[in-house]
Structure formats: C-alpha cells, structure tokens
Amino acid sequence: MPREAEFTLWSLRTYLRPHRRALAAAAAGMSLRAGVLLLIPWPLKFIIDSVLFRHPLPAWMAGWLPDPVLHRVALLDALAVIMIALGLLDMLLAIVGNRLLLVAGQRAVFELRRDLFAHLQRLSLAFHRRRRSGEVASRLNGDIQSLQNLVTTVGSGVFAHLLTLVGMVTIMLVIDWRYALIVLAAGPLLLWLMQRYSQRLKRALRQARNREGELSGLIQEIMTALPIVQAYGRHTHEDDRFGQHAGQSLEATIEASDLQNRFAPLVAGGIAMTTALATWYGAIQVLHGRITAGELLVFLAYLRGMAAPLRQFAKSAGVISKGQVAAERLGDIFHEAPEIRNRPGALRPERSRGAIRLENVSFAYREARPILHEIELDIAPGQTVALVGATGAGKSTLATLVPRLHDPVTGRVLLDGHDLRDLDLDYLRDQIALVLQEPLLLQGSVWENIAYGRDGATRDDAMAAARAAGIDDMIRSLPQGFDTPVGERGAGLSGGQRQCVSIARAMLRDAPVVLLDEPTSALDAFAERRVTAALQRLTQGRTTLIIAHRLATIADADVIVVLDGGRIVERGRHAELLQQNGAYAALWRDDSLARGAEVVPIQSNDIQRGSMPA
Template sequence: MTGPGGAWLRAYLRSEWRALSAGAAVMAARAGVLLMLPWPLKFIIDNVIFQRRLAPWLHGVLPDPLTHRMALLDTLGLAMLGLGIADALLVYLGNRLFLDAGQRIVFAIRADLFAHLQRLSLAFHRRQRAGELMARLTGDVRQLQDFIVAVGIDLLPHGLTILGMATVMLLIDWRYALIALSVAPLLFWIARVYAGRLRHALRQVRRHETTLSGVMQEILGSVQVVQAFGREPHEDGRFGAHAGRSLEAGLHANAVQAQFSPVMNLAIAVATGAIAWYGAATVIRGTLTPGELLIFLAYLRGIATPARQLAKTGRVFGRASVAIERIGEYRAERSSVAEAPEALPFAGRASRIEFREVGFGYRDDHEVLHGVSFALEAGRTIALVGATGSGKSTIASLIPRFYDATSGAVLLDGQDIRGLRLADLRRQVALVLQDPVLFQASVWENIAYGREGAGRDEAIAAARAVGIDAMVEGLPDGFDTMVAERGQSLSGGQRQCIAIARAMLCDAPIVILDEPSSSLDAGTERRVMAALDRLAANRAALVIAHRLSTVRAADEILVLDDGRIVQRGTHEALLAEGGRYKALWQALRDDSPSPQLRLVAQ
C-alpha cells in the first residue's frame, strides 16, 4: 500500500495529517486501555480469590487483600467498568476521526481525478468505455476510504497493543514470553501469503466488474436500437457471458478468503493449546501464578486478534491495493494534446485560421490527412465536402486542438496554435455538432452553457439573435422547460436550434458547423439554416455537410478525397470544372428536400 504504486496516495494522507494524527493518538490511548484490560482479573484471581499479598509498589494504591478483601474486589470491579467505558469512548472518537478524514480524502481524490480525466485528450476518451471511467471514479475511490478506516480503526490499535503486550510478557517471564510469542511470525506469514493470493484474485474480480459495468452502460444507453432490431435475447446472452466471468472471479476470490480464516484459526488454536498446557504446568510448579497465566493467555489472544482481523479485512486491503493501482494508471495518463509551459495568451478576436501543409493520423502507421492547406478569414464561409471518412471532421477537430497535427501547422492569426494557451484558443471557436449534446437542465441553462457566468436574460437574448425564441416559447414551460438527459425529450431540430443559440452566446469569431442540417425534414431544416445564417454572419465559418444544398453559397468549397483536397472553388466553378464535386452533386442533389436553401455568409 505504501510502495511506489501508492506514492500519490501519501500526498492526500498528508493533507489530513492533523485528523489522522489525532485519530492515531486516540487509538494509541485505546491500545493502552486494551493492555490494561486483563489486569483487574489477574488481581481478582491472585489477590482476591487466593489472597496473595500485593506487590510492594501497590501498597497504598489498592486495598490490602488480607484485611479489605471485598473493598479490593469492589475497586477492581470499578476499574474493569472504567476501562470498558474508556475503551468505548476511545473507539467512538477514533472511529469518527478516521471516518471523517477518510471521507475528506476520498472527496479530494475523486475531485482531482475527475478534473484530470476532463482534461485528457479525446484520443484517451475514445478508447475508454464510459463504464470503466465511472467504475474508477466511484467504486475504486470508495475502496480507499474503507482502507483508511480499516488501518486506523483495526490495525493501528491492535499493532500498538501487540508491542505493549510483548513488552509486559517479557517482563513477567521472558522464557515463557518467547514461547508464547513464537507463534506470531507464523501467523503473519500465513496472513502475508493469503493477502498476496487474495489481491491477485480481487484484481481479476475488479477487472471483470468494470467490463460488466461498461457492457451494461453500452446496452442500456443503446436500448432504442436494441429494441428496434429485436436484439434483447442477444444482449441478454452478452450480458450473461460477462456476468458469468465476473461471477467465476468472485467465487474464486471468495474461496481464497474462505481458506484464510480456517488456516489462521487452526494455527491459533494449536498454539494456544500448547502454550496453555505449558503455562498450566508452570503454575503447578509454582514459578507462575494463576493470574499471570491469565495475563499470558489474554495477551496471546490479543496478539491473535490482529491476525484474525486481517482475515476479516483481507478483502478490504485487497480491493484497496487494486484500486490504488487502477487509479494510479489514470493519474499517470497524460494528454496527447498538452499545453506548452511557455504557451502564449491570445487576447481579442481572431480574424484568420490557416492550415499549412497539415498532415494527421490517429495512429502512427496510418495518416488520414495529407498536406491540407487553406485559409479562412472573418466574414467568409468555407465548406468541406467529400465521402464519409475523407477527413472532414478530422480537419474540424484540429482547429480547437482536440488533436494535434502530426506534420505542418494550424495557425491562428499567424501563430501556431500549439504555442497558445488552450483556454484562449478554444474561446475563439464555437461548435455546432450533428448530434448536439444537451444536459439535464432547463433550456435556458443549456444555452447559457456557452459562456461562463451567463444568466437567463443572456440566454434568451442569444435565442432571439438566431431567431429561435418563438420555437422555444412554444415548449411546455418555454425557456424553463427541463431537458431530459442528452436532450432525449426534444426533437432533433429543437436540439440543433438550442445548440446554435449556445454557440451564438459563446460569441466566438470562428464557427464550426459539423453536419448541421443532417437528417432534418424540410421545415425544420429551413428554421435551422436560418439560425445558422445569423450565427455565421461576420464570422469565419467552416461548414461540413453531406447535403451539398447546405453549402452552395459558401465562399469556397473544398472537396476532400482520402484526406487530400482534390478540388476547391465556388459551387458554380466546381460544377463547370467537373470531376469529384460534380459527381457528388449529381449523386446527392436529390437528397435535399429543399435545394433552394442556402447558408449565406452575410
């Protein structure tokens, strides 16, 4: 737990050092109480029952057993009660300190991990299952709290108690103490062996649980498609297969843990029996009192308790060990799009974005863009057309640095965007995607998401600016209508209009419109295109579309084929030129129900 893999955890533990130190002090006091618990019984047996004389150092401290036998018994009874009350209070206080500290540590870890994951590049997120991310943010982080509490509440007081017990036993009879303590190495060797086996088994359990969580999220998130194609039985089988593997891993971990306790208890029972026999023989010989034998047996039990406790909490430590490894893996991830230490600020409004011989590949061995060059200035619209997979969306992703060009450069007002602050760069760009992402909030809050600090009035003004206010006011509660998760309670056109208003509120000088009118009916497309016209006015607009009718009036059309610009020009010039664009136009001109609609840069 404290090895290199858990080095990052120590920083969080240090942040709560006051609470953890206070908890440790309380548990140290409890260890002292546990150390004293058997002693009243020792005096009751030796001095009250057998009326042995008190040790000289106890004269005046306890009543004389020869003359005040019942008074001594009463005193010892009250001492036992006091020790029990003290133990209860210390347990409560220690538990509270460690539980609260653990909660705060877990909160900080989860917040930092969430912030770190948000800032990792799209390349990382696209290769991860959403269920995997959620499992590490919730389940794995929660295991760390259980670990902190188990160490503070269970192992710390018992560990300190063992040291005290061993010391006292050696002072009473060092020979018998060595015999009694000889079982300790065996117990902890057994614990170590099983802890390693259990950690490996739990690592497999966690891996299968995470995969199962991802599969469940994927199936339930796509339930409409599952039902539409009648694939429920298939998904039942897929879920069952993953759940079966998770079950097998869990059963194996249970078997390992189930073996742990019996093996440990058997070792303890054999050792206790042998030591009790030897101790009784020593009492018979007169070299040990019955009360001292009771102390030895009580302390032997006390030494065995942490081992038993480890058997009970082995799953907690195993899970925590795996969680530390898994969280550490994500913490070690670095974004493929990193802000340079010497990154420059960018103030004002950009007026030009330029691609200069840009090449890009999602993998090192395969490029999807080859020598792409063009410039887009404020007040102009460039349209990207081409077959699916030709590189249109990849070009759009390079502008806000979701990915970095592998060759060439993307320039903003003449500056390589890799040398600019990411936040400043992304404030220059507004996105309207084919499938807009809306949050579970009111309509106005979804629009206001486009600018930090924007309120309801600014959101309504943005909606009016793009001409969608009438559409929004027609919703059940107008701008206060609550939107379901991912906008499922709205139509595609309504989602698109809200996304356009959000981009208008953002007021960025560069607008990227990725398939803005795809799959819309004629009436909805007309409303959306009118809103887009208002959004694109006086801005640098980059439009990506399969429907060529939406880009006819662009100032320049770039035709892409296999990541290369194979033609460029206006709609009319490209039709006259023939080639790839004319073939696309002829193939797709019937796709648009309203070919007269145009995106015009005012």
C-alpha cells in the same frame, strides 16, 4: 494530482498530508486506546492474586489501594471501578479516534476521486476512443469504492489493534520471555500464511476487477445502442454476450471469495492451537510456582486480545487486497498523460480575429493509416468555408484540429498567425463555438443547457442568447418555457428543438470562430428551415467552418473545399466548382438525385470515387 511513476496505496499519503493534524490527533487517540487495552486485564490479575489469594500488592500500588488482607471487599470495589473506567475510556477513545481517521480518510479519497475525474476529462480523445466509457466509469465508482472500504476498515480499529498487538508482545516478554515465546510460536506460521494468501488473493481480485470493468463497459455499450438492439431484434445475441462476460466475472469473483473464505478459518485454527498450548504450559508454570494465577490470566487475556487483531486482519485481507488492486487500476489512468496540453509560457492574446491557416498539415490516428495529407488552407476573418467530400474523406478530422482536439503529425495550424500549440488551451477554446450534428445536451433545464456555453452565465444571459438566435419563441412554447427540464442526451425535446438549444449555447459563447459539423443533416424540412435561420444569425460576422452532407445548405459559402482521400482536390465558390465539372459537380449531382431535384447534365469526365458521397 499524483505524478509518481506508479500509483499505489502508498501514494495516498499525498492526499492524507493536508489532513495531518486530524490524523495526528487520531493516532494519539488510538495510541492511548492501545494503552488502555493493555491495562484492561490487569485489574483481573489483582482480583485473582490479591483479593482471592491475598497476595500483597506491588509497592507502587499499596499506597493508593486498600490492603488485600484487611480490606478485601474495598479492594475488590476499587478494582471493579477501575475496570469500568478503563472500559468507558476505551469506548470514548475508539469513537473519537475512529471518527477522526474515517473523516480524514474519506476526504482524502474524495479528493483522489475529484483529481481522477479532472484527469480523465483532460486526457486526449485518442485515450477515450481506446477505452469503453463503462470501463472508465468503473474506475471512478468501483475502484474508488474499494479505497473507501479500505479507509473504513483501517479507521475501524486495525490501527489500534496493531498498536495493541505490539504492546501485548512487549509486556509478555517482560513478564516471562519463555512463556511469551511459546505463546508467539504460531506467529511466523500465521505471517507466512497471511503473506501467501494475500498475494494469491490480490491476483484473484485483480482478475475479478478487470472482468467487472469489462462487464461495465459492455453494459454501457448495449444500453447506448438499445434502439438498434430492439430495432434489429438482437436481444438474444446481447443476452448471450452479457451472459458470457457476466459468467467470466462470476468465476473470477468466486475464485477470489473462495481464497478469502479459506484464509480466515486457517488463521482461526492456528490461534486455537496456540491458545490450547499456552493454557497447558501456563497451568504447569502456575503449579510449579513460576507465575501466579493472575499472571496466567493476563497472558491468556493478552493471547485472546492478540487473536482479535489477527482475526480482524484475516477478515480485512480481502478489503486490503481490493484496495491494492484498485490503486493499481487507478495508477493505469494516472499514468496516461494528456497528449494535448499547454506548453510552458502559453500565450493568451487579445480576442481572436478569427484568421485560420493550415500549413502542410498531415494527420493520422494510427501511424500506418494517415487521414489527412499536406493540407494547405487559408480562412480569412469572417469568412465562411465549407468542407465537403465523400464519407471518410477527412472533413471531421480536419475540423477537430482547429479547437486542438488533436495535433497534426506534421505541419501547423495557426490562429491569427499563432501556432495553436503556442496558445493557452483555455484561451483557444474560448475563441471557438461548436454546433454538432447530434446536439449534446445535459440533464437540467433548457436555460441551464444554453448557459453551459459560458462559465458564469445566468438565466437572463441564456434568454438573451436565445433571442439573438431567433429561437426564444420556440423555447417559450415548451411546457415550462426556459425552465423545461431536459432528460439525458436531450430526452424530451425534438431533434430541431435540441439543435436550436445548441445554437443558442454557441450564440451565448460569442466566439469569433464557429465550427458547424453537419448541423442540419438529421432534421426534417421544417426544422431545417428554422435551424438554418438560427445558424445564419449565429455565423454572421464570424469565421465559420462548416461540414455539410446537404450541399444545398452551403451553396452560398465564400469558399467550398472538396476533400478526397484526405487531400484537397478542389476549392472555390459554388458556381465556379460546378463549371469545373469535377469532384464537386459529381457530388452535387448525387445530392440533387437524393433530394429529388432536377439534375442538369454535366459534360465532363466523371471522377472515380471509392466511397459513398456525403
């Protein structure tokens, strides 16, 4: 993974280095091809000069080719065979060299994509909250595709063309440097045009890619919220939003395409004028006897050969600029460092006992808006602790500190006496199982979703975990049992079924600490009973931290902690807190009213709450 301050196209060398043997072989093949391309016009020169005009062959050729005076047809046949051989050799070297370059380049880009994905997974949740998922996906797809296109373009002849161009200029200067300077007169102008347009094109393409990324983020957002869009009849509003962003993307793309389309004709025009001037001057040189007709043919062939690379460079300008922009955008991602990472010498103790302690913990997503204030909390091994409070009180935020999804701003969170920041992240998270309000299932079979809870788990392990959670009969009642396919986000299963699969996954993990984030709040009464029974099996003998909206589900907790405004305002058992007739009692009364249960009057001063009860 790149560690440079700035990721650019040059940074790709890190990924190309492991393929240096293939690249060296490709470079050798392309160099040979460049030499072949330089030789291709010369048989024509000798056909014109020696076969047609009977000029003598150079001394070094006279010994192995027929005499142009005595054996003109034989010399013509020999030169024709040489032309065919050079053409076949050019074809073979092009095929082999291009394949070696393409395979090495595409594998390098594949490894870059793999590193980018791994880096994204390890970036802190704060980063992903700031970025739309669609925009991040555009880096993995669109920007990587731009680099793949760049590799394909370079591997399809740009390298060989560049070598050939250098060789042609060298030979022309050797034959007649005055003529060569005239042929090359348009070079500085073309280089200036290429640099000017490439800079403008790069800016335009950067704007276009940014607009495309924003559009991808908007599409992902709308598709994710489609049930709300349809339920509230907001189709027209979202059509307008999409149209506005798509229009901005279109304008940026048109600007970039227009620049690219203007560039190629300018290069072609410069080449055409240079060809006309070179032909005129070359003909005069032949008439004055300074060069032969065959040498003029070589010059014109080289000039035509130089035009092909220049046209190729003009066509490739957009691809290269897109690759540069893509590298910059990927650099933005690689520049982001994970906020949560291992310290040097991170500890990996034996299996945790499940003792959790929060010492003077404060936390804020943004510096000016603290969420938690000076939290002090001890959770003994095997103890069940429930977090309750109004919406926004900080319950879920506190729970995320335990698996170290965030680090506290001040204070410490300890597991078995070890500061979480001193523990190896993989070890820490192996000690914790999660069951969330919205079960997160992946595409695959039911058993594969259960097996996701432990690396290397088999189908039999998944079935055993389901039996341990007491839900195997429910899974066997599905159309294909444990092999029933699960769609995206658990499509095809009911809410209760998805939650049961999530519990079996946590059971398979066999972790000493279990975090339950409102696991039954979205279920009906029947599903809640089934899930609650499975949760009781899961949490037995394990340290459990549970967040609950329905207070009836946590009445048997060992300790109930009441949060208000990010502070612990009460703690104790259910009966004790009701007797105190404070914050918890008020929450219990509101919850009872919501469930339609009989409410026992509370004789105490009601607390003032500024948010809806959880």
